[in-house]
Amino acid sequence: MILLAPLQSFTDYHFRNAFSMHYTGIDGAVSPFISLLKGEKGKPRIARDVLPSNNRSIPVIPQILGNDAALFIQMAEFLHRWGYEKINWNLGCPVRSITRKQRGSGLIPYPDLIREMLEKIIPNIPQSLSVKIRLGLNNTDEIYQLVPVLNDFPLENIIVHARIGAQMYEGNVQHDVLQKCLPLFRHEVIYNGDIFSYSDCIAIKNRYPEIKKWMIGRGVFYNPFLPSMIKGEQAPTKEKAKEMFLSFLLDLYSEFQNDNHLLRVENKIKMLWELFSKGFVNSDSVFDQISHAPTMNDIVTITRKLVETEEMKNP
Numbered sequence: 001m002i003l004l005a006p007l008q009s010f011t012d013y014h015f016r017n018a019f020s021m022h023y024t025g026i027d028g029a030v031s032p033f034i035s036l037l038k039g040e041k042g043k044p045r046i047a048r049d050v051l052p053s054n055n056r057s058i059p060v061i062p063q064i065l066g067n068d069a070a071l072f073i074q075m076a077e078f079l080h081r082w083g084y085e086k087i088n089w090n091l092g093c094p095v096r097s098i099t100r101k102q103r104g105s106g107l108i109p110y111p112d113l114i115r116e117m118l119e120k121i122i123p124n125i126p127q128s129l130s131v132k133i134r135l136g137l138n139n140t141d142e143i144y145q146l147v148p149v150l151n152d153f154p155l156e157n158i159i160v161h162a163r164i165g166a167q168m169y170e171g172n173v174q175h176d177v178l179q180k181c182l183p184l185f186r187h188e189v190i191y192n193g194d195i196f197s198y199s200d201c202i203a204i205k206n207r208y209p210e211i212k213k214w215m216i217g218r219g220v221f222y223n224p225f226l227p228s229m230i231k232g233e234q235a236p237t238k239e240k241a242k243e244m245f246l247s248f249l250l251d252l253y254s255e256f257q258n259d260n261h262l263l264r265v266e267n268k269i270k271m272l273w274e275l276f277s278k279g280f281v282n283s284d285s286v287f288d289q290i291s292h293a294p295t296m297n298d299i300v301t302i303t304r305k306l307v308e309t310e311e312m313k314n315p
């Protein structure tokens, strides 16, 4: 079972819909986080990404970021009215402006606050809850305080990005720590972190034979075939792969253009190429070319040229 990771501004519904039109292998997605804001009264102005009419393809689990139990419950009720039977709580976001307010991975050093939140929300939300965590905020000792708290609650599963918050998205995934603390979890653990290739996935499967579900984020941008290859599908020829990648990108661009709420489609596309470009051998040059395209027409022309002429790393 493979879940698409939440990547704020990257894996929103446009991406999920376009991806599912061209590729297979993803069984579900956790949405990029929906922030709990005071004064919203649970009105999900910011939850457009999980509006059912926008989500025609991959089953989605909305993710909530915040530490206010009352607002969390309101949001959960709202999402339930939209038909969501599962929600996820973000305990992993490493961004300083968020962690300093004890949100995301900023809550991990405070297991008592996490317990208090779970005590309040679990009996009062209509969905099953999963959490997405890191191994700590500042150090890996923190995970050993967190696991016993999580073990006391009926969670659907626990997604573990095996880094600490201070690492952001860089540095090594801390396999030695995850391996050591894995037996302590009472719940099913979903592995997340640096699955960028088929061989990465095999190595993870060998290292953690007890884990049966994986979450992949950036790797899907580097190689959209990755999930289907992990599921055992034959990789296409380079030519076919390029043809499919181009159709996927053009459909993705259309998804953005059809969204009246999206003001700067060009900027959005250029941002996504920060990750797409890494799938090319000459990634810096590829990103440079697309990021200097002045208009949407130029973006389309350069996209065609890049996909046709530049060498891709995979499949």
Ligand SMILES: Cc1cc2nc3c(=O)[nH]c(=O)nc-3n(C[C@H](O)[C@H](O)[C@H](O)COP(=O)(O)O)c2cc1C
Binding pocket: 005, 006, 007, 008, 009, 010, 031, 032, 033, 063, 090, 092, 093, 132, 161, 169, 192, 193, 194, 195, 215, 216, 217, 218, 219
């Ligand atoms: C640009 C970006 C945005 C992200 N946004 C979220 C988010 O909204 N919620 C979340 O739980 N994780 C978020 N993450 C973390 C990813 O879900 C994932 O844990 C991380 O990228 C490691 O997985 P990967 O190596 O497969 O990409 C984000 C990561 C990146 C790079």
